[in-house]
Amino acid sequence: MRALGSSAIAAAIAVTLTGVARAESPYDEAQRTYVLAPLARVLPPNEPGTLRFTATGFINLRAQLQRSIPMPATLSAKAEIPGLVSSSIHQRAFVAPWVRFTPMFEWGSALRFIGQVxxxxxxVLGNQAFDVGPDPQPRDNAGNVGSFVLPRWLYGELLTKVGLLRVGMQPNHWAMGILANDGDHAQLFGVPRLGQISERILFATKPLGxxxxxxxxxxxxxxxRDNFARLSRGDVAFQGVLATFLEAGPHQIGFFGVYRAQKTERDSVGVPYHDDLKVFVFDLAGHTMAPLPGFTDAxxxxxxxGAMQIGTSS
Structure with a gap:
């Protein structure tokens, strides 16, 4: 049995010119979603007794140029090319498309069904990757349906007088995303891919009204699916999550706690092995916003x- 312990800290500061049109409601920029509302939920309330269908999405084309870095040849590459010592993924220039589609059905303001794919x-268009089969999205045009069609969300939620109940396959995100990141929040650099997804039952409430x-x-x-487990390859990970936050206008501070138990059965070069992980994770996060002195639209x-984890692995 091995004891585990680690920590991580992230921080960001930004100055934004909102423009005259935004100056009437500057705090809109600071209303970040922590647990309860993915980007697809930024919509006006539906009318009572009305069925509404909406869909959001985007098409992204990413061009990439990179050096070919030699790496030790894998066993599968050596079997395919006898005598091979080193190789690269052979992908120097390519264009990768990406389409994301998020439909939502609503009945009144209380019942919603949301999906994403x-x-x-x-x-890819251009150089295809070589010998990257274990990657869930290998960019080798091999025809694996799972690398071209990737279901992400399919859940329902019911808003009651005492809180929000959400059940199904749904995103897992918190704060800046260093612990839980759903891959659906815009970021300054790069393109969010994959993201953390859980088969989840969630209940959220506002105890003070x-x-x-x-x-x-x-x-x-x-x-x-997340950074450490994929249900499709046999990893079984259960989590219990407690999240709570205080907010006042653009100011927010919150706590996110997780207990995780994971069992992994794998095979490495023909040798089976077992891993049993039990870990507690604690995360504290906050954000704030203020107008710059002397400016009306800045x-x-x-x-x-910051996050810390403690636990054991055996």
Whole structure:
């Protein structure tokens, strides 16, 4: 049995010119979603007793140039090319398309069904990758349907007088995303890919009343995919999540706690092995915003997040 312990800290500061049109509601920029609302939810409320269908999405083309870096040849490459000592992925220039589609059905303002799917992420125009089969999106145009059609979300949620109940395959995101990142939040550099997804039951409520500053959420997860587990390859990871935050206008501070138990059965070069992981993770995050003195349409944003984990692996 091995004891585990690690920590991570991230911080960001930004200055934004919102423009005259935004100056009437400058705090809109600071209303970040922590647990409860993915980007698809930024919509006006639906009318009572009305069925509404909406869909959001985008098409992205990413061109990439990179050096070919020799690496030790894998066993599969050596079997294919006898005598091979080193190789690269042979991908120096390519264009990768990416389509994301997020449909949503709503009945009134209380019931919603939300889905999301990624299309064509594993397809490339130009150099194809070589000997990258284990990658879930290998960019080798090999015809694996899972690399071209990637279901992400399919869940329902019910808003009641006491809180929000959400059930199904849904995103897992918190704060700046250093611990839980759903791959659906815009970022300054790069393109968000994949992301954390769980088969989840979540209940969130505002203990101090609908207009109160405190929000608390409890969730139970079977992890579908994240940095450490993929249900499709046999990894079984369960999580219990507690999240709570206080907010006042653009100011917010919150806590995100996770207990995770994961069992992994794998085979490495013909040798089976077993890993049993049990870990507690604690995360504290916050963000704030303030207008710059002497300006009517310029604002400073700041946010920070720190996480620590303790546990065992055997």
């Amino acid at each position: 990624d299309l064509a992420q594993g397809k 609908e207009k109160g500053p405190l929000t608390t959420a409890l969730a139970g997860d079977l992890v579908y 604002f400073a944003f700041a946010e920070a997040e």
